[in-house]
Amino acid sequence: MAHANNIHAAGGADPGLRVLIARVFLPFALGYFLSYLFRSVNAVIGPNLVDELGLSAGGIGFLTSVFFISFAAAQIPLGFFLDSRGPRRSEAVLLIIAAAGALVFSLGESLWSLALGRAMIGIGVAACLMAAFKAMGEWFPRDKLPMANGFIMASGGFGAIMATAPTQFVVSEFGWRYGFVALAIVTLAAAIILWTVAPERARKTDVGSMAEQIGGLRQIYGNLAFWRIAPITALSQGSFLAIQTLWAGPWLRDIAGLDAVAASSALFYGAVGFVIGNIAIGIVAVRLAKRGIPPIVVVGVGMALFMVMQLAIIGEWIAAPSALWFIFGMLGTIGVLSFSVLAQEFPTHLTGRASTGMNLLVFATAFAMQWGMGLVINLWPAAADGGYAAPGYQAAFTIALVLQAVALAWMVIGRRFR
Numbered sequence: 001m002a003h004a005n006n007i008h009a010a011g012g013a014d015p016g017l018r019v020l021i022a023r024v025f026l027p028f029a030l031g032y033f034l035s036y037l038f039r040s041v042n043a044v045i046g047p048n049l050v051d052e053l054g055l056s057a058g059g060i061g062f063l064t065s066v067f068f069i070s071f072a073a074a075q076i077p078l079g080f081f082l083d084s085r086g087p088r089r090s091e092a093v094l095l096i097i098a099a100a101g102a103l104v105f106s107l108g109e110s111l112w113s114l115a116l117g118r119a120m121i122g123i124g125v126a127a128c129l130m131a132a133f134k135a136m137g138e139w140f141p142r143d144k145l146p147m148a149n150g151f152i153m154a155s156g157g158f159g160a161i162m163a164t165a166p167t168q169f170v171v172s173e174f175g176w177r178y179g180f181v182a183l184a185i186v187t188l189a190a191a192i193i194l195w196t197v198a199p200e201r202a203r204k205t206d207v208g209s210m211a212e213q214i215g216g217l218r219q220i221y222g223n224l225a226f227w228r229i230a231p232i233t234a235l236s237q238g239s240f241l242a243i244q245t246l247w248a249g250p251w252l253r254d255i256a257g258l259d260a261v262a263a264s265s266a267l268f269y270g271a272v273g274f275v276i277g278n279i280a281i282g283i284v285a286v287r288l289a290k291r292g293i294p295p296i297v298v299v300g301v302g303m304a305l306f307m308v309m310q311l312a313i314i315g316e317w318i319a320a321p322s323a324l325w326f327i328f329g330m331l332g333t334i335g336v337l338s339f340s341v342l343a344q345e346f347p348t349h350l351t352g353r354a355s356t357g358m359n360l361l362v363f364a365t366a367f368a369m370q371w372g373m374g375l376v377i378n379l380w381p382a383a384a385d386g387g388y389a390a391p392g393y394q395a396a397f398t399i400a401l402v403l404q405a406v407a408l409a410w411m412v413i414g415r416r417f418r
Contacts, residue, residue: 017144024139025148027198028132029155030190031091035125036159037167038098038183039067039241040271043249044167044264045176049114050386057250057388059111061374064246065367066115070122072363076217078127079356087131087138088198095191098124099184106180124187129156130356138201150282153336157275160244160329164271168264220357225345228414229299230361231407233338236303238365239310239400240332244270247373247393248325254387256318269322273329281333285340296341302334303408307401314397316390335362369400 042049042064050060074094081090101120108114129152136148170179220226243251248270252263285298309328317324342354373396380389 020139023197023199024135025151027190027194028087028091028128028135029152031095031125031128031194032132032152032156033159033162034095034098034183034187034190035128036156037162038102038121038125038159040160040163040245041167042246043244043267044163044260045171045179046246046249047253047260048171048176053109053111053114055111056374057377057382057392058371058374061246061371061377063111063115063118065242065370066118067122068241068363068367068370070119071126072360072367074123074126075130075356075360075363078130079353082127082131082134086200087127087135088194088200091127091131092191092194092198094124094127095187095194096124099187099191100124102180102184102187106177106184129153130359135198139199150279153278153333154275157271157278160271160274161268164268165261165264168260172260217353217357220346220354223346224414226342226354226357228411229296229338229341229345230358232299232303232404232411233335233358234361234365235369235400235404235407236306237332237335237362238369239404240306240328240335241362241366242370242373242400243313243397244274244329244332246370247396248328250388251313251393252321252325254383255316255390255393256321258321262321266321266325270325270329273326273331274333277330277333278336280330281337285337295337295344299334299337299341300408300412302331302337303404306331306334307404307408310397310401310404314394314401316394372396373400 042060046060046064049055049063055063078090098121101117101122101124103117104120105114105117108117132152133149136152140148167179170176170182248267249263252258252266253260256263256266258266281298281302285295288298289295306328309324309331312324313328339355339358342358346354376396376399377388377392379395380392382388
């Protein structure tokens with residue numbers, strides 16, 4: 001399309017940074033903002049869904065985690081479409097599916113109708129991060145790329161912020177159904193903006209068949225270097241996503257004893273920590289690398305600190321919930337560094353598939369973790385007020401923590417004896 005290939009006209013021989021920000025960064029940042037808002041919103045509206053539809057802990061866990069399994073499934077063909085159709089077309093079309101899913105969710109009257117809408121949303125936002133990374137790589141100067149990618153990640157953090165106190169306000173004033181109608185409209189607008197504003201590079205006509213692209217995953221999953229870091233990354237990020245996007249809200253209600261407004265405020269601080277962590281982790285890793293400390297060491301230490309924070313949650317440290325969730329959100333970003341570690345383990349022509357392969361595992365694990373936590377919590381009878389029992393939270397979070405500890409030990413031992 002003409003508009004997609006004329007970006008250079010606005011900024012001379014090379015597009016200026018302002019043009020790139022306006023036409024490339026902002027449209028894709030909006031997409032990832034919405035992706036993380038959709039991902040996180042059930043932490044706030046979960047109690048409303050439970051009350052209105054009578055869902056059990058396993059039911060709300062399954063409903064929320066459907067997002068992750070549909071998101072993970074979409075990662076398999078996503079790389080093919082990003083290469084053959086480009087990030088603008090791929091993400092814009094998928095966002096239309098997300099908008100339709102939000103509308104279906106707003107009309108849902110049962111677990112399965114809500115799950116259908118949530119699954120459509122998961123598929124619809126599946127390209128938001130990878131498409132953004134690909135677009136930044138194609139258009140931004142190499143020296144500006146880490147900054148651009150860092151701020152893309154931060155835009156997701158702002159989506160997580162929007163899914164806290166602002167969402168609680170919308171739910172209390174207008175109801176969650178009208179909130180999802182509004183989200184459907186905004187998501188459709190984002191798709192239109194991407195399609196009409198963002199540029200697109202010319203594509204090679206021959207990028208291999210989808211079967212060949214998918215088959216390339218065998219090279220990744222058959223590599224021992226991948227499996228040294230994949231388990232701790234998937235389990236750590238899966239646990240973080242499972243808790244942050246759902247179980248944090250009920251925990252703050254049932255264990256910390258906070259009302260809906262206070263709980264959404266604590267979640268807000270957790271989202272702020274997530275934004276700061278995404279911006280800071282890259283800066284810290286680069287500075288430590290200059291001092292001879294490789295990113296893999298930063299990953300290992302960061303994962304260990306993240307597990308310490310989970311111990312505080314399991315131990316029911318409720319003296320300062322906002323501080324607890326701020327640190328939890330900040331340390332939960334450490335898994336992003338694993339992707340840069342993978343890039344160093346594989347040749348250039350495999351790094352894209354390695355990242356997609358890792359992303360698939362992360363979100364499949366998040367699905368299993370989020371639903372599994374609900375099933376474990378269900379093993380204890382609910383309180384008279386409908387809240388979940390403290391031993392259920394402790395058991396669910398402890399199982400996740402033990403799995404992470406085993407995976408971290410595997411990574412450390414494997415790196416030592418390479």
